[in-house]
Each structure stands twice: as structure tokens, then as C-alpha cells.
Amino acid sequence: MTVTDTPPPPATPSTVGAPILEARGVTMRFGGLTAVKDVDMTVNEGEIVGLIGPNGAGKTTFFNCLTGLYKPTEGVVTLSGQVIPPKPRAVVVAGMARTFQNIRLFANMTALENVMVGRYCRTSSMALTSILRGPKFRREEAATRARAQELLEFVGLGDSAENLARNMPYGDQRRLEIARALATDPKLILLDEPTAGMNPQETKQASDLIFRIRDSGLAVVVIEHDMRFIFNLCDRVLCLVRGEVLVQGSPGEVQSDPRVIEAYIGGGDDDEDDDPTPSLDAGTTQEEQQ
Amino acid sequence: MSTSTPDLTHGAGHGDHDDHVTVPLLERFPGRGSAAAWPLGLVGVLLLVGGTFLSWSYTGDVLGDLSINFYPGGVQICMIVLGLVALAFLLAHRGPLSRLGDWLDSAAAVRNLGLGAVAYMAVAIGVIAYESGGLINVNPGGWVSLVGALLLAASGLMLVSRQHKDPLFAKTTSWLEICAIIVLMALVLFGAAYALGIGDGASFVLFLMFVAAAATALAKSGVFTWIGLIAQKNRPVLMLGAFAVAFLFPFTQGGSDENMSIATQVLIFAATALGLNIVVGLAGLLDLGYIAFLGAGAYVGAVLSNSAFATIGWKPPFLVVVLVGAIFSSILGLIIGSPTLRVSGDYLAIVTLAFGEIFRFTMGNLDGNNGPDLTNGPNGVPAIPDLNFFGFDFGQPHNVAGITLGRFANYYFLLLVIAAIIIFVFVRLNNSRIGRGWVAIREDEKAAEAMGVNVFGLKLFAFAGGAFLAGMAGTVKAHHDVSVTPDQYIFLESAFLLAAIVLGGMGTVAGVLVGATILKLLPEKLRFIADYRLLIFGLVLVLMMRFRPEGIIANQRRKLEFHEDDEDLAERIEEVHLEEAEAKA
Ligand SMILES: Nc1ncnc2c1ncn2[C@@H]1O[C@H](COP(=O)(O)OP(=O)(O)O)[C@@H](O)[C@H]1O
Numbered sequence: 001m002t003v004t005d006t007p008p009p010p011a012t013p014s015t016v017g018a019p020i021l022e023a024r025g026v027t028m029r030f031g032g033l034t035a036v037k038d039v040d041m042t043v044n045e046g047e048i049v050g051l052i053g054p055n056g057a058g059k060t061t062f063f064n065c066l067t068g069l070y071k072p073t074e075g076v077v078t079l080s081g082q083v084i085p086p087k088p089r090a091v092v093v094a095g096m097a098r099t100f101q102n103i104r105l106f107a108n109m110t111a112l113e114n115v116m117v118g119r120y121c122r123t124s125s126m127a128l129t130s131i132l133r134g135p136k137f138r139r140e141e142a143a144t145r146a147r148a149q150e151l152l153e154f155v156g157l158g159d160s161a162e163n164l165a166r167n168m169p170y171g172d173q174r175r176l177e178i179a180r181a182l183a184t185d186p187k188l189i190l191l192d193e194p195t196a197g198m199n200p201q202e203t204k205q206a207s208d209l210i211f212r213i214r215d216s217g218l219a220v221v222v223i224e225h226d227m228r229f230i231f232n233l234c235d236r237v238l239c240l241v242r243g244e245v246l247v248q249g250s251p252g253e254v255q256s257d258p259r260v261i262e263a264y265i266g267g268g269d270d271d272e273d274d275d276p277t278p279s280l281d282a283g284t285t286q287e288e289q290q
Numbered sequence: 291m292s293t294s295t296p297d298l299t300h301g302a303g304h305g306d307h308d309d310h311v312t313v314p315l316l317e318r319f320p321g322r323g324s325a326a327a328w329p330l331g332l333v334g335v336l337l338l339v340g341g342t343f344l345s346w347s348y349t350g351d352v353l354g355d356l357s358i359n360f361y362p363g364g365v366q367i368c369m370i371v372l373g374l375v376a377l378a379f380l381l382a383h384r385g386p387l388s389r390l391g392d393w394l395d396s397a398a399a400v401r402n403l404g405l406g407a408v409a410y411m412a413v414a415i416g417v418i419a420y421e422s423g424g425l426i427n428v429n430p431g432g433w434v435s436l437v438g439a440l441l442l443a444a445s446g447l448m449l450v451s452r453q454h455k456d457p458l459f460a461k462t463t464s465w466l467e468i469c470a471i472i473v474l475m476a477l478v479l480f481g482a483a484y485a486l487g488i489g490d491g492a493s494f495v496l497f498l499m500f501v502a503a504a505a506t507a508l509a510k511s512g513v514f515t516w517i518g519l520i521a522q523k524n525r526p527v528l529m530l531g532a533f534a535v536a537f538l539f540p541f542t543q544g545g546s547d548e549n550m551s552i553a554t555q556v557l558i559f560a561a562t563a564l565g566l567n568i569v570v571g572l573a574g575l576l577d578l579g580y581i582a583f584l585g586a587g588a589y590v591g592a593v594l595s596n597s598a599f600a601t602i603g604w605k606p607p608f609l610v611v612v613l614v615g616a617i618f619s620s621i622l623g624l625i626i627g628s629p630t631l632r633v634s635g636d637y638l639a640i641v642t643l644a645f646g647e648i649f650r651f652t653m654g655n656l657d658g659n660n661g662p663d664l665t666n667g668p669n670g671v672p673a674i675p676d677l678n679f680f681g682f683d684f685g686q687p688h689n690v691a692g693i694t695l696g697r698f699a700n701y702y703f704l705l706l707v708i709a710a711i712i713i714f715v716f717v718r719l720n721n722s723r724i725g726r727g728w729v730a731i732r733e734d735e736k737a738a739e740a741m742g743v744n745v746f747g748l749k750l751f752a753f754a755g756g757a758f759l760a761g762m763a764g765t766v767k768a769h770h771d772v773s774v775t776p777d778q779y780i781f782l783e784s785a786f787l788l789a790a791i792v793l794g795g796m797g798t799v800a801g802v803l804v805g806a807t808i809l810k811l812l813p814e815k816l817r818f819i820a821d822y823r824l825l826i827f828g829l830v831l832v833l834m835m836r837f838r839p840e841g842i843i844a845n846q847r848r849k850l851e852f853h854e855d856d857e858d859l860a861e862r863i864e865e866v867h868l869e870e871a872e873a874k875a
């Protein structure tokens with residue numbers, strides 16, 4: 001990827017379209033623990049929505065409920081007006097893909113193969129076609145390969161196609177995971193802490209990438225700890241605390257809401273400072289020192 | 291063949307684990323690096339080979355006939371071959387072949403050949419002494435060859451490797467590569483024919499020792515790294531060569547049915563193991579009852595045959611029977627698979643284990659007393675007639691180009707076709723959308739599901755597809771075996787199939803062929819250890835799991851899966867992969 005030094009496009013809401021994802025009353029209980037409680041969220045076409053909240057607030061659990069990894073105790077999720085069953089594959093087919101907080105690549109496959117797996121649900125060669133290698137198979141296989149390569153180039157990994165995922169640097173692995181999710185042709189992509197463990201420069205590249213994903217017509221939901229990152233990036237921010245939506249609104253509103261600061265400080269370190277963008281992330285601290 | 295690379299750990303800067311232990315010891319070997327090492331090796335070869343031209347044994351009935359001077363025979367042949375290979379490596383170290391010494395670790399090759407020769411000679415002399423009543427009966431030739439072997443080993447320990455280039459990056463012309471593959475194939479054919487022809491157990495053990503010594507030497511010198519690479523590059527040639535070898539094999543047997551009967555058993559076993567390899571090696575499902583699917587096919591073949599004991603009146607042509615057997619088997623697979631494949635792996639192992647036993651008991655009980663009379667109970671279906679394809683009677687010997695091919699040779703060719711179909715299906719599925727889905731499931735089932743891979747469907751397909759192929763093989767097996775009884779399909783057979791895969795190399799074609807051959811051939815040739823067979827297999831498997839879990843011929847991806855923390859290995863395999871990708875482009 002060519003790193004542009006121009007500042008990212010301003011985080012003003014771009015052309016916001018019709019609602020694409022609507023989650024209503026999503027609740028997830030594990031025995032006695034209610035990890036997610038009655039959360040509503042709407043994501044519109046072409047929007048970048050941020051999901052923030054202290055550790056253990058239930059952000060990842062909420063993602064898991066949206067993508068069918070968990071079956072929510074209560075609530076419904078609709079995508080483009082259709083209720084989607086809580087099954088991971090049905091969710092992907094409906095058009096919602098995700099990345100994982102702890103990178104879950106297919107470590108012993110090459111970068112290209114990882115992305116090609118993402119094409120699985122959009123291709124259809126079955127056993128007999130695969131064995132006999134008819135023209136359909138060859139066409140589809142070539143198209144899969146070409147699309148995967150294109151996506152690798154999109155995320156800036158065009159030269160690493162044949163490298164093993166497990167040998168790639170951490171930042172590249174995160175981007176590869178995004179390429180793999182994009183390969184499923186989603187309308188909406190969910191990114192769980194896409195910059196965790198990245199240095200400031202990689203973080204900058206990541207936000208460029210997320211803008212480009214949005215510009216290609218997708219809606220994005222991002223979980224992040226890095227406040228500066230999220231407030232620069234998002235059109236709208238939800239703050240989750242103890243499984244409940246505390247505040248939601250524009251980055252400016254959420255940023256200045258005293259309850260958000262309170263929640264972070266309550267859940268994080270104790271020293272009071274009037275920095276309106278409290279940081280919990282080493283990466284942010286470094287960036288602020290620059 | 292599937293992706294396989296013999297010994298990737300070899301190479302500059304990537305010594306494997308035991309090297310870390312042996313290298314310091316090796317460096318302290320007296321006279322290491324001295325100028326005497328090389329001539330010493332030449333003398334060793336001279337004595338080793340010279341000794342074979344003298345008599346090794348006073349009596350003429352031990353290990354073939356070793357009692358005649360100037361007429362090497364029996365187990366002496368191996369030492370001549372080994373000596374010549376060692377000579378080639380010595381000349382690569384210094385002399386006319388010295389360019390090879392830049393690319394190959396000639397010192398390691400000489401060392402391994404020498405040590406192998408010492409062990410070989412020690413065992414040979416031991417056997418001669420044991421069988422003919424004392425060391426007194428060992429003739430001078432044996433001692434001369436032993437001294438030669440010792441000198442060769444000493445030379446190998448003293449030589450210091452000159453290798454400074456990685457054979458992985460050797461640029462060789464394609465005609466040379468194709469010649470190498472042809473030579474390799476010819477060696478396999480010749481070796482297999484020779485091994486089957488060996489009469490006594492001790493000679494067979496010695497032959498195995500020779501093969502092991504030669505293989506280690508070639509692996510340690512880096513020859514196998516190169517062969518692995520060219521095998522990848524010239525895959526169609528390799529496949530063609532392998533089938534040519536398999537096809538030509540019956541013609542080396544001079545019409546003898548004895549070895550062909552062993553060969554057909556190996557082939558049935560190998561074909562079944564290859565089918566199981568789709569389930570275990572590709573989809574990663576542990577199936578402990580696979581033999582039942584072979585049995586299901588065999589029973590279908592039996593009851594639809596023209597046997598007087600067949601219980602069903604319908605007698606369709608054999609190709610229809612094959613299809614019916616395969617479909618019946620895969621339906622059983624679906625029935626077993628659909629409830630169990632949704633839960634995690636351990637349950638599948640238990641359920642398939644139980645299924646294998648249920649199948650056997652059911653077949654033993656469908657005798658008219660406890661249900662419909664389908665299988666004649668424990669007696670099974672005997673007297674299944676030979677196949678007859680459009681007038682070609684599989685029971686009769688046929689003459690081709692002046693060579694008589696007996697009953698078993700006929701079945702051998704048919705089984706070869708079945709094996710080829712299974713290999714074809716295996717390779718094609720492996721390199722497809724479905725194959726990628728299987729790898730993804732093996733790597734991370736949750737993530738695969740979350741990326742839209744149909745995890746359950748792919749598992750069920752592997753399971754039923756594997757059953758389909760086994761059922762197909764089973765219908766042929768029924769005619770080959772003449773009778774089908776429940777006790778041919780005991781759990782132990784399933785365990786052996788799995789052992790062949792683990793031993794040979796999960797997820798590879800070549801590895802499973804090697805594993806199946808070893809597991810089926812050794813018990814035939816080593817009847818004197820029959821009582822300890824299971825003990826020895828168990829031990830070998832335990833050692834394998836400890837030292838080389840990826841099997842004899844490793845699938846790269848499997849190897850990576852087994853060595854999750856080995857970063858050197860991952861980088862090395864990536865290098866190989868990049869090299870291949872470049873060669874392809
Ligand atoms: N599978 C589970 N079983 C029980 N508790 C869980 C499970 N998954 C998450 N939790 C709990 O739910 C809460 C929210 O966790 P998580 O969603 O990972 O938080 P976040 O991503 O916001 O840091 C935590 O208290 C966690 O322990």
C-alpha cells in the first residue's frame with residue numbers, strides 16, 4: 001500500500017443511506033452474567049459506526065451475537081430488512097462479514113489461499129465439477145484467484161500473496177483478515193479491534209483502509225480502544241458499558257459526554273485528567289507524544 | 291501426487307533436531323578434516339565391494355548362496371550397490387564429480403552409507419554365524435567387507451562437508467529432471483520386484499537395512515530435497531512414471547501367482563487407505579470404522595454375484611454392482627455421519643468405532659434366524675465366481691507378449707484402475723474449492739464457519755465420499771477374495787488402515803502408498819515375527835508420533851500443523867513454496 005501523507009477525509013457523515021443493519025433488543029446471558037443487555041443498533045449504508053467501551057463491556061459478545069457465533073438470548077437482527085438466523089454461515093451469505101479480536105487466520109495457508117476461502121460462499125463448484133474440471137470449474141477457479149489477488153492488492157498485500165499467513169508480520173495479518181472478510185462480498189463489515197497492537201503508522205494505514213472500504217460502498221462497524229482513531233474515523237459512535245448502550249451520537253457528542261469519561265476512568269486508571277480523549281491504549285499514548 | 295517433500299529440514303543453516311546433538315560429537319571425531327579421510331574412503335569401498343566377490347559363508351544355504359568365490363549373489367549384491375553409491379559421493383567430494391559436492395553434503399552421505407554398511411555387515415555375519423553354528427563358518431570375504439564398511443564409516447566421519455549451496459535452488463535442465471524421475475521409477479520397480487523375490491526373512495531384513503541406509507544417505511545429502519522439488523515441477527511425468535511402474539510390475543513376475551497375490555492384497559489395502567486418506571488426511575475426520583465401508587461394498591458384490599450362496603436373485607452386470615456397492619456404502623456413511631458430524635471430533639471417533647463393530651455383528655446375524663437371510667451369518671458368502679468382462683475371464687491366465695499373467699495379475703490390473711480412480715478423486719478434490727474448505731476447517735473450524743464455509747456439508751461429503759470409494763473397492767475385493775465373511779472386517783483392519791496413513795504421511799498419495807506397502811508387505815515377508823507384529827507396529831507408531839508425526843513422506847501443510855512453534859520450518863517451507871510458485875509462473 002502506498003502510504004499517503006495527506007490527512008484522511010474528514011469524518012463528516014457522507015451520503016448516509018437507508019438502514020442496512022438493525023439490531024433490536026439484543027441480549028446475551030451466560031448463566032447469571034448478562035454480557036449484552038437490550039442493545040439496539042442501526043447502521044446505515046455508507047456509514048462507519050464505532051463501538052467503544054471499557055474492557056469486558058460486551059463489545060465482542062455483541063459482535064458474536066450479530067454474526068451468529070452466539071445465539072442471542074433475546075432480540076432480532078435484520079440485514080437489509082430481512083431477519084437473519086443466528087448461524088454464522090447464513091449471516092455471511094446474507095452479507096455481513098467480520099474479523100476477530102484475536103486474529104483467526106488459517107495460519108498454514110498462504111495469504112492468497114486465505115482470501116480464496118473467503119470466496120467459498122460466493123462460488124458453487126461441487127464435487128463432480130471439481131473432479132472432472134469442466135470449463136465452469138476452471139472459469140470459477142480463475143475468477144476466485146483473480147478476485148483474491150485484487151483484494152490483497154486493495155489492502156496492500158499484493159506482494160505477499162504466496163507467503164504463509166503465519167509468517168506475516170502482525171499488522172499484515174490484520175489486513176489479511178480484512179481482505180478475507182471482504183472476499184465474502186459483504187454489504188457490512190464488522191472489525192473487532194483492527195488496530196490492536198499496531199504502531200502509529202500502521203494505525204494510520206488502517207484508517208485509510210477503512211475509509212477506502214466505506215468508499216467502495218460498504219458500511220463498517222469498528223470496535224476500538226484507540227479514541228483518537230475512532231473519533232477521526234466514525235460517523236457515529238456507540239459507547240457500551242456493562243453490556244448496555246450508555247451514549248450514542250456523533251463523535252463530538254460522545255467524546256464530550258462526561259459519562260463516557262467516567263466509564264473509562266472507572267474501568268481503567270484512576271488519575272483524573274481533563275484530557276477529553278482518555279487513552280487506554282499504548283499506541284494512542286505514543287501517538288499523542290508525537 | 292499430492293504435495294509432498296521428503297525431508298525439508300535438511301539444508302544449510304536448518305539442521306534438524308538430532309543434528310544439534312550429533313554435530314559437536316562429530317566434530318570431536320579423531321582425524322576430522324584430515325587429508326587421509328578421502329583415500330581411506332576409497333580403500334573402504336574397494337574392500338567392501340572386493341569382499342563381496344569372495345565367499346562370506348562356509349555353508350551354501352544361508353542368506354542365499356554366499357559360499358562361492360568370485361560370484362557375488364544373495365545379500366552380497368546390496369553391498370556392491372551401496373559401495374558404488376558411496377564411490378559416487380566420494381568422487382563428488384573430490385574428483386570428477388566435484389561440482390555435485392558444491393550442492394550436496396557428500397560427507398553426510400558417505401557417513402550414513404558407511405554406518406549403514408557396518409550395521410548391515412554386522413547383522414549378516416551374525417546371521418551366518420547363528421545359522422551355521424559359529425563365527426568359524428564366516429569366510430574371509432565377510433570379514434574383508436566388514437573392514438571395508440568400517441573404513442568407509444570412519445572416512446565419512448572424518449570428511450568435512452563441502453556443500454555451500456542449497457539444492458533447493460539448483461537450476462537443472464528439464465531433460466535431466468525427467469531422466470532422474472525415470473531412474474527413480476525404474477529403481478522403485480526393480481526394488482519392489484527384488485524385495486518380493488527374496489525368500490527368507492533374514493535376507494529381507496538385510497534388504498530393508500540397505501534401503502534405510504541408502505534413503506538416509508540420500509536424504510541427509512540433500513538429494514531428496516532436489517527430488518521433492520523436481521517431483522513438484524514435473525508432476526505429470528511423475529504420475530505417468532508411477533503408473534507405468536505399477537503397470538509393468540506383473541510382467542516382472544514371470545507368471546508366478548505367489549507374489550502377485552501379495553501385490554493384489556497390498557493394492558486393495560492401499561486403495562482403501564487412500565480413500566480413508568480423504569476423510570482423515572484432507573477433511574481431518576478421525577474414522578475408526580472405515581473397514582465397514584469396504585465390507586459393505588464387498589457384501590453387495592457378494593450377494594449380487596453368481597455365487598450359489600448369494601441370497602439375492604438380481605444379477606446385474608458388474609459395473610452396476612460396483613455402483614450399487616458404492617452407493618450403498620455412502621448411504622451408510624450418510625446415516626452414520628449426519629448425526630455425529632455436528633459434534634466435535636472425539637465423538638466421531640467413538641461412533642465410527644462402534645459402527646464398525648455393529649456392521650460386523652449385523653452381517654454375522656442376518657442369517658434367517660435373527661432377521662432376513664441376506665448374508666448367511668458367520669459363514670458368509672463363499673464360492674464367489676471370478677469376474678468376467680465381455681468374455682475376459684479373470685480366473686484364467688492370459689498371455690501378453692509372451693509373458694503369462696495369472697489370475698491375480700488380472701485382478702491386479704483391475705485394482706490398479708480402482709486405485710487410479712481414487713487417487714484421481716483425491717488429487718482433484720484436494721486442489722479445489724472443496725479442498726480449500728477442508729484445509730480451512732482443519733485449521734480453524736469456527737473461523738471457517740464464520741467465513742461462510744459449509745463446515746457440516748463438507749465433512750459429510752468427505753465422509754460419504756470416502757465411503758463411496760471404499761464401497762467401490764469392496765465389490766472387487768469380494769471377487770478377488772472368493773468368499774466374504776464378517777470376520778474379514780474386524781476393528782484391527784480399520785486400525786491398520788489408519789496406521790498406514792499415519793506412518794506414510796497424512797494427506798499425501800505417495801506417503802499412503804508407502805505406508806500401505808510397508809504395513810501389508812512386511813508381515814508377509816517376516817513371518818517369523820508374526821507373533822510380535824502388533825507390538826512392533828505399536829512401537830513404530832509411538833516412535834513416529836514422537837519423532838516424525840507428519841509421517842515418512844510429509845505433506846507440507848500437515849508438517850506445519852504438527853510443528854506449530856517451529857518458525858525455521860515455516861520459513862523453509864515458505865521458501866520452497868515461493869520457489870515452486872515461481873517455477874510455475
Ligand atoms: N462464552 C462466554 N461465556 C461466559 N462469559 C463470557 C463468554 N464470552 C464473553 N463472556 C463475558 O462477557 C463479558 C463481555 O466480554 P467481551 O464481549 O469479550 O468484552 P469486550 O469485547 O467489550 O472487551 C465479559 O465479562 C466476559 O467474561
Ligand SMILES: [Mg+2]
Nearest residue numbers: 059060061101
Ligand atoms: Mg473484545
